[in-house]
Amino acid sequence: MPIHRGYLLARLLQIPPHPSRIQSLRYSGRRLESIYMGENYTHFYGGNSLNRLSWLRPNAAFVSGLFPSPASRCVIFRGGEPLVANHIQDGRTSTILAKVPSGELRSVLGEEPFFGQGQHPGEIAAEDIKVLKSARWRGPNLIFLGVEEPDAELSTPARVEDVRGTPYFALDATDIPTDDLLSTLNVSDSQRLEFAEPRSATAKLSSFDASLFALARTMVDWLGRRKFCPACGSRTYPLWAGWKLSCSSVLPWAENPGKSPCPSSSGLNNYMHPRTDAVVITAVLDETGDRILLGRNKKFPSAFYSTLAGFLEPGESFEDAVKREIWEESGVRVHAVRYHSGQPWPYPANLMIGCYASADSSQTIRTDLDNELEDARWFTREEVLSVLAHPDGTNIRRREYKNFDEAQDQSTKSATVAGSIDPQPLKDQPPFRVPPQSAIAGVLISQWAKGEVPGLSSSYSGATSLKGKI
Structure with a gap:
């Protein structure tokens, strides 16, 4: 037709x-x-409202002048863990992301300038040398994130004195002794600063702080992992206030006797800009719309099930990746793939592409193709609603977060994360658990169960209810 x-x-x-x-x-x-799709859904870690002022990143005078200003703040990481402030009041402790006045960090950053560094300590690089624009090749990694402005309308400042709001930076303090770092900070008696496991520490952050954390952690992780040029093996260094990497072999004073020019010195290279890995994550519904396919990774925490997910591969569209991943993990063929929303996921640098899809539930489920899953099965709406209503239905214990990271580090293919196996639910626990609302999987599951998916009919009658396919 x-x-x-x-x-x-x-x-x-x-x-x-x-x-x-x-x-x-x-x-x-x-x-x-x-x-x-109608109104966009803003996930936890998403909705970043900073004015990133990307056109000013190469301007060393601007970012160097902005850092020590009284309004500037810095979020700090050590080995991927954020510095948090625990406030103690009336016997209660609340945790927030520590936003340190940038001026307090001068003693641990080395000599100025902080950006646009020349060959020798204290030397300012010439403005017309491209490979030195807002370069920082001495001292710990420092990144300009953007400005939180008082008005919704983004401004276009040209000078430091034109900036209105709070400039934010991110510092990788992994190589700075913790005692040296904390001794430079002014801490009130009601505060306790510490580096904390990121997932549990950020679970109750405000939407702004969560998005700030996601941006900062992703950038710090990217710079920390890419210390050597993949083209020639030389050391790399950040420029553009942390938003670009360059090979040290192209520095004006570099000595490269007998070496061919580094391939990164010409053309646009994808390994020299911040990396984001796309992941498709899909809630598969049966043809009645009343059952959902969930899987259990072999290393998931106790009784934990989630939507199926995997990395986008070269030459794939979103819908191609959804169909391939669901087939490889569960043996189920899906159709009517529909985009829902996206979520930045800073562990370490993913963009979760949330989708719904439809499938014939009479297909045989098989998990032996790529052996990612211990189990996959169809759950009814009533089963899922019962779990969502249980106080521990979406609860992930603090000790389980570390297992998630360890399992993800071991996986080279799947973006699903994992923990230790314990298939038997504890006493007074739900029969299974699903992700919390801070993860896109939890949103996809919850919105389906509660009848809140945009474009799904209220009767949930058949695969015909999947609207706005991609």
């Missing part, structure tokens, strides 16, 4: 067609109630 041109145009522009035409639209014989 031909598709109306207005429908195609609306899909391209992501706008609804005229209301009088919505009821008459057909796609593969199914009535469409909605052909666009």
Whole structure:
């Protein structure tokens, strides 16, 4: 059946067609109630509101002048763990992301300038040398994140004195002795500073702090992991205030006798810019719309099930990756893939692409293809709602977070994360657990169970309820 041109145009522009035409639209014989996603869903770690001022990153005078200003703040990491402030009041402890006045950190950063460093300590690099623009090749990694502005309308400042709001930086203090670092900071009697396991420490952050943490941790991790040029093996150094890497062999004073020029010195190279790894994560619904396919990784925590996920591979679209991953992990063929939302996931640098898809539940489930899963099964809406209503239904214990990271480090293919196996639920515990709302998997599961998925009919009758396919 031909598709109306207005429908195609609306899909391209992501706008609804005229209301009088919505009821008459057909796609593969199914009535469409909605052909666009509507309002975006902002996930935990998402919705970053900083004015990143990307065009000013190469301006060493600007970022160097901005760092010591009284309004500037810095978030600090050690080995991926954020510095948090524990506030003690009336016997209660609350944890927030520590935002340290940047000026207090001068003694641990080395000699100025902090950006645009020349060959010798204290020397300012010439402004016309591209490979030295806001370069920092001495001292711990320091990154300009952006400015939190008082107004929703983003400004375009040209000078430090034009900036209105709070500039934010991120510091990798992994190689700075903790005692040396903490001794430079002014801490009140009601505060206790410490580096904390990131997932549990950030679980109750405000939306702004969560998005700030996600950006900062991803950038710190990227710089910390890429210390050597993948093209020639020379040391790398950050420029553009931490947003670009360069090979040290291209420094004006570098001595490279007998070596060919580094390939990174010409053209655009994807290994010299911040990395984001795309992951498709999908809630698969059966043809009635009343059951959901969830899987249990072999190393998941006790009785823990989640939506299936995996990294996007070269040459794939989102929907291609969804179909391949679900098939490889569960042996189930899916169709009607529909995008829901995306979530930045700073462990270490993922972008989770959340989708829904439909499948025939009579297919045989098999987990022997890539052996990622211990189990995969269909759960009813009633089963999931019961778990969501249980006080421990989405609870992840603090000791389990470390296992998640260890399991992810061991995996080279799947983006699902894991912990220790304990298939028997404890007394007074739910029969299984699902991810919390801070993870996109938890949102996909919860919205489906509660009938809150945009474009799904309230009756949940059949795969026909999947609207706005990609």
